[in-house]
Amino acid sequence: MSSHLPDFLAESALSVANDANASVAHVRIAQHDNRGVSTRDGNVENIASDSATALSVRVVHNGAWGFAATNELTHEGAADAARRALEMARISSAVMNEPIELADEPNYGTASWVMPKEIDAMAVSDDDVVALLQDWNSRVAKSSVVNHVDAHVAMGRDTTFFADLNGNRLTQERDRISAQLTAIHIGEGGFDDMRTCAPPAGRGWEYLLGKGWDWDHELAALPDYLEEKVKAPSVEAGVWDLVIDPTNLWLTIHESIGHATELDRALGFEANYAGTSFATLEKLGNFKYGSPLVNVTGDRNSEFGLSTVAWDDEGVAAQQWDLIKDGTLVGYQTDRSIAAKVGLDRSNGCAFADSALHTPIQRMPNVSLQPGSVDRSTEDLIVGVERGIYIVGDKSWSIDMQRYNFQFTGQRFYEIKNGKIVGQLKDVVYQSRTPDFWGSLTDIGGPSTYLLGGALNCGKGQPGQVAPVSHGCPSAVFRNINVLNGRKEASA
Amino acid sequence: MSQIKMSEAVEIAMELVGKGVVIGEINNARNLRWANSALTTNGDTVDQSLSIAAFVDTPDGIASGISSGQVRNREDIAKLVEASKASAIAAGPAQDAMDLVTGPVHDNFHSEVIPPADEGIDFLSIQLGNVLPHGQFFGYAEQAQDTMLVATSAGTRMRFSQSTSRFELCAKSEDRERSAWSGQSGTTLSDVMVTSHADTVLRGLEHQKNRIDQEPGLHKVTLSPSAMADLMIYMLWSATAREAHEGRSVFSNPLGGTRIGEQLTQRKLTIATDPALRGLETVDHVVNLGSSSMSSSFDTGILTPRAEILRDGTLNALGSSRHAALEAKLPFTPLSDNIEVRDAQGSGSIDELAARMGDGLLITCLWYIREVDPQSLLLTGLTRDGVYVVKNGEIIGASNNFRFNESPVGMLSRISDAGDAVNCLPREWADWFSRARVAPVTVDQFNLSTRSDAV
Known part of the structure; x- marks a missing residue:
């Protein structure tokens, strides 16, 4: 999102809502960027990225919520979304029990926040992500108990802008990252698997390099975990x-x-x-x-x-x-x-x-x-x-x-x-x-x-x-x- | 996307990428939601996106990379193309690379995409205004129009437009001790008669006034079309040729290969996907961006015929991409976005089926279905919004809810009766899969594992 566009679009939508005497009007512009890489037995199965940006207008009018959204990020698109939100509020107001009211919240004016991270995962090259997964794959696949290895990395960034009739103009950016590797055994007794336990986290690429999770230890142990599971007795209910x-x-x-x-x-x-x-x-x-x-x-x-x-x-x-x-x-x-x-x-x-x-x-x-x-x-x-x-x-x-x-x-x-x-x-x-x-x-x-x-x-x-x-x-x-x-x- | 028409964006992307698949999507949707007999949230959204699967020649084969986003001009499109090509080069040769097949060229590919003028949601809100005050109602309705423009470097130019509607109504007693649900899928909300659904759920609440608790255990049950659909959809998603061939699926033969040809039930039961299923038509050619067990972007443009996974009780086919089919040495079987489950020996409505059951439980909905053991495809989940006690063919009351632990594959052999297949809304999977024509069935020894206190 360019620096001035969110304010411009927000004004376009908020003025329509204000002119219609909406008691509440929230404009959100959100950009969601996602990347994913998956491998199967070390071969890349998918590398995909997507980016989606849209603007929404949420109003309370005649006591009812109305919501509309568009990805046409123009003055006309924003104003039209506001008008459609007012129309949805009109439809809802005919079937409501009690008017919508919002609990008070201080006004924060113009402010911004960015989630702390050490290495921007979204900027890491596809080559580096593939190399990491193939390295992980090779460490696990060398075990004789492992027949297949599935692995993937997912990462995402949400960049959002919030504006309302009270003068709030809030910008924030947060990231997330996740990786999993599953080792699969196929034998005479059927098949079984063992997956890494590392949780997704609000961190940067440093997470997959070992900051916050001991990948080396877990990947080294995974084949043994799987082998023991395959041979383990079935639990007594x-x-x-x-x-x-x-x-x-x-x-x-x-x-x-x-x-x-x-x-x-x-x-x-x-x-x-x-x-x-x-x-x-x-x-x-x-x-x-x-x-x-x-x-x-x-x-x-x-x-x-x-x-x-x-x-x-x-x-x-x-x-x-x-x-x-x-x-x-x-x-x-x-x-x-x-x-x-x-x-x-x-x-x-x-x-x-x-x-x-x-x-x-x-x-x-x-x-x-x-x-x-x-x-x-x-x-x-x-x-x-x-x-x-x-x-x-x-x-x-x-x-x-x-x-x-x-x-x-x-x-x-x-x-x-x-x-x-x-x-x-x-x-x-x-x-x-x-x-x-x-x-x-x-x-x-x-x-x-x-x-x-x-x-x-x-x-x-x-x-x-x-x-x-x-x-x-x-x-x-x-x-x-x-x-x-x-x-x-x-x-x- | 105001500065460029979607079909032009697709053509520019195709020109810039040279080799690959380009998909432009336009979605218009409106929705209403209500709870405690008042409308709560709503939405009116317009969304457009462009996706590119770039195929790049490398010394070792063709590589594929995917990029999606919103584009307003040629520069935006060029950035997406560049990103998809860079991803392809990083990916290296695609395991599933095959020659694209030239699919159809639709005359209306470049025609203007006109937003729908369906007034269904306005009509529905008027009906809701009349019905909601007469009980404690909860529910959701949505109306969507999706248009997809698909181009490939093999010359394919396909345009698909699809309308999808969904209506759900739940009623609860004032004390929240009873709950019933009714749902309907289709192409327009204009078809929905809210009073008819209200009659159904209020009748359910009446039946539930006589509470007859049942113990967990193996029960004879009749599954509604919605409940049966939810189980069979999960089975369909698991019916992949690749995993079966590799020995990591319930459809793997322990002696090697797959279980194709094995009779899974004595019933003349057929489970199919069919893009031409009347009233539930869906996209009739392969449209894929990524690679998975069942899909490959290299298959885009190929005709999707009817596929019968189960035919007259025998496992007949498993879903695949062309590459997965070659690896598994099985026929290429693309699946489409609907399901038909019919029993040639079945007849009658769910009420008639329950009457024929004699004594047992009539289950209307299943919920929170998750896989417990892939080896047997053991699934767990809950019954919801009405478990009715049937005695001598009559509903005499309602039971508590249960958690079930059942395999939809193992269960097939215990189907003892079936009704006529009817259109239904799968309660659990409706967000992803709403086109279903499914027969209600009676199953012996259905494993209702533990009691649920939930209503």
Whole structure:
């Protein structure tokens, strides 16, 4: 985006909205740049890049939202989008319960923010990305247990400009990067795979060079992990104690706490699609979500967080707040209209749209389980388990539409006997009910076990939107969890 | 894109890239969303983009690279072409490189793309205004018009225009203890009768007043067309020749090769994609930008015929690109963007099927479907918005929800009855796959693994 164009386009749209007496008008211009490289057995399968820029106008007129967008970045295009947004508000105002109001937020004037990074990944050449993946491939493929290797790198940058009738002119830029490598074994007993556990991160290219993740160690160990898994005994279904590594637990947090504490879900706004939440508003301040060791925060300002910004897509400054305190539900995620609807003074800044072609909705901040005050290691936690399974890495996930019943798998499952790991198991599937699961947390790791996991593909809303989000957590122990045998479930 | 017509942009890109595939896309969409019986969000969007797959000759073969973006002038197009060529050179020879085939040249390729004048969403908002006050309703409607201009260096000039509509209505009881859903896909929202969908969901809520909880376990169930579609779509996405040939798929033969020719069910069940499926027509030639198990940009322009993955109960074909088909020594089988699941021995509506079931559970929707084990294609997910208890062929009440653990492949052999195939909206996959004509089926010993308290 050139430096003067956003202001010019914003004025074009805002003047139309202002002349029509819109009570609220937000203009967003967003440029999304993405790159991806994938290899298959060391051969490049795809190198692709895309860039999309669009302008949206969101108004409140006659008490109703109206939204329109275009990628015609001209005075006429911006003004037309404003007129179409007003028309959509007219349609909506005929079928509304109560007028839309927004919680107050200070005016930040003209300001900008750029996510810190050391090496601009978007500027790294395709040749260098391919060379990195082929190097990784060669390290893993030399093992006799590995028949195929799939690998990919994805990176993205969002450059956004927000303007409103209050004089805000906010520009920000954030990056993300992700890489995964999967080793596949095909043998007489079927096939199996093992994937790296490195999470996506709000970092630059330095991440893939080893800053923030020990790729060398993980790639060196991957064939051995896979070989042990192939030979591992199948798990005995039943009740087990689980020690869950942060590389797995982040996803359980995402599904069972992250989505469950979205206030728009609790109020029914997602009921037709993603669902609602068991954590309804009357439970705020009194519902025992988990054991007293469960302390969960929401934030939009964690270092390296995928949901980290300076302002959300309604111009609300980034914050951190409590969602669960000492096991009790104490907070939700909000945007400005949801906050006003329930009488909150201020939104905690969770409005997000994945492109200017989509209306901002309440999306997940970084939601993180805080480590224990005593710095206990994962090994310390394992020592306290007589019969259990230590679960590393995420894989399959599913949860119901009120965020009660969930079922997860993982990359590696280590059997624990009398406080010691004795070897891998396979076919492990753990299943529980959210309050029961978090209520069963009896031991928690310290700050040295804390890891920021996350995903690039959190889906919500209609039309569907995808958001990147991070979840930090330590290792933790959960008692008496239902474990299924995935292989036997298929032949039940 | 105001300064250049899309067909001109495609031609300029084709001229600059020399060898490859160029795709111009224009999308106009409007949507409405409602919750707690009031409209919430909405949108009116216009989007255009240009994508280029550059084919570059290298000493070791043809390389391919992809770049997409928005263009306003020749300079923007040149930048995209340059980026795609640079990516191709970095990629090196493409494993799936093959000669492009000359596809059709459509007369209207250069004609103006005129935004649709469909008034469906306005009509719908009036209907919603009449219906929403009479219950607790939630839902979504969208109307999209997509135009795609496809050019290749082999001379192909194809233009496809496709209208897609989707309507969903969910109703909940005041206490939020009961929930029902109805959906419809098509080409225009003007066809949607909101009162008809409202009658369906309110009838569902009435049935649910008599709660008869059921224990998890192996149950005889009747799956609605929407629920069956969601399972079969996942199976279709997994039915790839390459992975089956390599031994890393549920469709791999443990003794080598694939399971093509194996009878997976005694039923005369056929699962197909067919671009000419009446009322659910879709793009009838291959249009691809990247490479994957099932696709290759080098196949762009080739006719996509009807493909029957399962024919009368026997695994008949697996999806592939030309290159993947050669590697697997199987016929080239491109798949199109729709699905038909029909049973030649089946008959009647879902109500008649449930009546024939005698005793069992009638499942209306599945949700949050994810793969647990690729070896068996074990999937997990939830039942949603109505699990009805059927006794002596009559719906007598509704059960709690369940988490299921089932393989859509293993399940085929336990289908004991089926109804007529009907158009339906797949609840889980509608964002990506909305063109479905699927028969409801009755399945014995369906694995409803654990109880879900969700409504």
